[in-house]
Amino acid sequence: MFIDSHCHLNFPELVENLDKILAYMRRNEVSHALCVGVNLENFPQIQLLAEQHDQIFASVGVHPDYELDTEPTSEFLVKMAQHSKVIAIGETGLDYFRLKGDLEWQRERFRTHIRAARLCAKPLIIHTREAAQDTLQIMVEEEANQVGGIMHCFTESLEVAQAAIEMNFYISFSGIVTFKKAALIKDVARSVPLDRILIETDAPYLAPVPYRGKLNQPAYVKHVAEEIAQLRGISLEEVGRATTENFCRLFPVNFRRIGAISLSASSRH
Numbered sequence: 001m002f003i004d005s006h007c008h009l010n011f012p013e014l015v016e017n018l019d020k021i022l023a024y025m026r027r028n029e030v031s032h033a034l035c036v037g038v039n040l041e042n043f044p045q046i047q048l049l050a051e052q053h054d055q056i057f058a059s060v061g062v063h064p065d066y067e068l069d070t071e072p073t074s075e076f077l078v079k080m081a082q083h084s085k086v087i088a089i090g091e092t093g094l095d096y097f098r099l100k101g102d103l104e105w106q107r108e109r110f111r112t113h114i115r116a117a118r119l120c121a122k123p124l125i126i127h128t129r130e131a132a133q134d135t136l137q138i139m140v141e142e143e144a145n146q147v148g149g150i151m152h153c154f155t156e157s158l159e160v161a162q163a164a165i166e167m168n169f170y171i172s173f174s175g176i177v178t179f180k181k182a183a184l185i186k187d188v189a190r191s192v193p194l195d196r197i198l199i200e201t202d203a204p205y206l207a208p209v210p211y212r213g214k215l216n217q218p219a220y221v222k223h224v225a226e227e228i229a230q231l232r233g234i235s236l237e238e239v240g241r242a243t244t245e246n247f248c249r250l251f252p253v254n255f256r257r258i259g260a261i262s263l264s265a266s267s268r269h
C-alpha cells in the first residue's frame with residue numbers, strides 16, 4: 001500500500017479524468033492521495049473532491065507563488081479547515097526561485113499559516129525553494145514544532161532535513177528522487193530515518209522516471225517508493241509499509257476507518 005502525500009488532483013488536466021485516475025491508483029495499490037490547496041478560490045472544489053471520494057484528503061492554504069490583494073488571516077484559514085477531511089494547513093512556505101524582490105509578504109503569509117495550524121492543531125505542508133534558511137528560522141520563531149508536518153517535494157540538504165525532523169517534520173520525496181542527476185536528493189533519501197519519510201507525486205508536475213516529462217498522477221508514487229527502496233537496499237513493500245505508517249501517525253484523523261473501506265473496495269479489482 002502507498003499513499004501520495006501531495007498532489008493537485010483538482011487541476012484541470014487531472015480532474016477531467018478523475019475516475020480513471022482513481023481506478024489506476026487502486027490498481028497500483030495507492031490507497032489515498034492528499035489533494036493540496038494552493039489558493040482559496042479552488043478550495044471548495046478540493047473539499048468537494050474529498051467529500052465525494054474515500055481515497056482523497058484535502059488541505060487548505062495559499063501557495064507562496066500566489067500574489068494576492070488581500071491576505072487570508074489565521075482565523076479564516078482555521079474556519080476553512082474545520083471539515084474532517086481537511087487534514088492539513090498548506091501548502092505554505094517560501095519560494096525565492098519564482099518570485100524576486102521584497103518578499104516580506106511571503107514570510108508574513110507563512111507565519112499566518114503556522115499560526116493557523118497551531119490554532120486548529122493540524123499539521124503543516126511546507127514548500128521551500130531557494131529559501132531553506134529563512135524557512136527554518138520562521139518555523140523556529142513560530143514554533144511550527146507544536147504541530148509538525150511535511151517538508152514537501154524535498155530538494156534541500158541533509159542538514160536542512162535533520163533540522164526539520166527535529167521540529168517534528170517528515171521529509172517527503174517526489175519524482176525528483178528518480179532523476180539521474182539528483183545525486184544530493186538521493187543521498188538524503190538514503191540517510192534520513194525510515195520513520196520520517198513520506199512519498200508524493202506533486203501531480204500533475206514532476207512525473208517520476210519512466211514517465212518523466214509526461215502528465216503525472218498519484219498512481220506513479222509507486223515509482224518514487226521503488227527508487228527509495230533501491231537507494232536504501234530494502235524492499236518496495238517495506239517502503240510502502242513505512243511511509244503509510246508515517247502518514248497515519250501524522251494524520252490520525254479517521255484514517256483507519258476510511259482506509260478499511262478503501263481496502264475492501266480495492267480488493268475487488
Ligand SMILES: [Zn+2]
Binds near residue numbers: 091127152153
Ligand atoms: Zn509546492
Ligand SMILES: [Zn+2]
Binds near residue numbers: 007008036091202
Ligand atoms: Zn504542490
